[in-house]
Amino acid sequence: MPSPTEAKRILEAALLASQEPLSLVDLRRLFDDQLGADTLKNLLAELREEWNGRAVELASLASGWRFQTRPEFRPFAEKLQPEKPPRYSRAVMETLAIIAYRQPVTRGDIEDIRGVTVSTQIIQTLESRGWIDAVGHRETPGRPALYATTKSFLDDLGLRSLQELPPLEDIAQTLQLEPAPATVVPEAANEPAAG
Amino acid sequence: MPSPTEAKRILEAALLASQEPLSLVDLRRLFDDQLGADTLKNLLAELREEWNGRAVELASLASGWRFQTRPEFRPFAEKLQPEKPPRYSRAVMETLAIIAYRQPVTRGDIEDIRGVTVSTQIIQTLESRGWIDAVGHRETPGRPALYATTKSFLDDLGLRSLQELPPLEDIAQTLQLEPAPATVVPEAANEPAAG
């Protein structure tokens, strides 16, 4: 059994050497399951503490733990890599938002909300990024695919669960509908479909 | 101009975030060439010092600097991402089995049992592994070397003595029930030894 200090150094190296986040299960395997989950969590918390005040942080994400640069480091990263990483178009981001907040949804659902056709390319962009995938089919004619966001989406946005998504801004909740028709705005009640 | 501490943190993050080694030129670009090469080298030396005693080190290579895991970390890396273990060829394994169970034996003995030529390469593979060595010579024409397994072989297999090898009586017995063979099954003469 390694001492706590040794274990921490091994954890640190393992996390630094892995591009993908490592889960507690992965990390326990490092020590042949000799280290309890609680011990491990404590060591991770200490490690995170040790990295405070540095330009790299130990982040706790949906699929585990990962070392990553802090957002403040971005200007320096740009100096090393002059090509600007592409930004997604509004169409892609709106599609992503609908899938994230309303999942699981079909392409038809997305088109209903956006009011325009959603191109195959948009779906492909998000799929190839590993942010969304088809989790099933709706049993309606054509059996359209139902899309949901992946763990990788949460990881890449620094989230542990969908509940950590920014809350939806709801105008209907602050304003009173004037002639108060009985069935208008059914949405206000069931916010958000995250889970 | 960043303070030395800030600069060190930026250097650290840049080196941790880069997949490729970073040259001094790359690193100076981080600071818009505001930092002299000497200052930079001092900071790198300090950074290297800071990482002493950890499982990751700052290494200076021909093409620049990079963080890498120390050799001692390798067993842990294996646990996370096991490389497919290499395997010895059947020829090597059979030769080793014959030496282990029938030692001391000459190459001729091995060939008699296997029914095919035993290449020098096979013997060398096992010798360079430190698992067999020549313990003498048989006083027959050509004075062939007698091979035996070494202590290191026992250690590597986790055995205290040869007696801990699996017994083979039962197999011999089941085989006795079979009719005696007319011919020996031919086998490719020059099998490759394991790489």
Add this chain to the structure above:
Amino acid sequence: MSEPTQLALATPVARIYGEPLIEIPQDLYIPPGALEVILEAFEGPLDLLLYLIRKENLDILDIPMAPLTRQYLEYVEAMRATNLELAAEYLVMAATLMAIKSRLLLPRPPAVELGEEDPRAELVRRLLEYERMKKAALQLDQMPQVGRDIIAVCVWVERTVAERLPEVNAQDLAEAWRTLLHRARLSAHHRVSREELSVREHMSGILRRLQERRVLEFGELFDPALGVAVLVVTLLAVLELARESLLELTQSESYAPIYVKLAHAEPH
């Protein structure tokens, strides 16, 4: 309804889809080249409608249909005029807006009014949902993203230090031996028992010792401290080695010490 009436008397400059175009919308006085960019920036009819509502500070929950419809049509016409590829959805929305507007103008019997939904309700619901998602998209886009704002650390794993060697366990060996026996159909001749293995192990050991010291006194081969069983096995090993002509046992005369050396050991 809050339909503004002051424009109704003005002379229309044009008619679009039967709607009078009184004047070019104020916000359309834009350098000609920039117009396309602005129009292209809309993500669809809902986006355009939201823009018009927010620009005019209209109450989304009580939309004045006439001015909104008119403005919408003006934009759509401007898009057509600048030869922008106009998605079919824009025209569908134009028809929807006009349908809602005309339904609002129809006198409704009080009895029906109670149960009937506001003709704008569906549009309002869609606008609200779209606006919510539009804002969510903006927020998502502002979050730090791996690959864009954040780099996942991945340091080099040093694996080149030692050559990776195959691992072998005792069972692999037994398996190899088994295959051999099967292939050669060897039986009694190659039976290997624990006892025999023990003898063979000692045979190797004795040869090894004789490599270091070319001649040993017979007694030196035996260590009484290891017990009788080992003594017996050692003796068997010496005898087997002698039988296989691997050892030479010499004694100059009776009761003189017996010397053990490798058979015909080369003079060094």
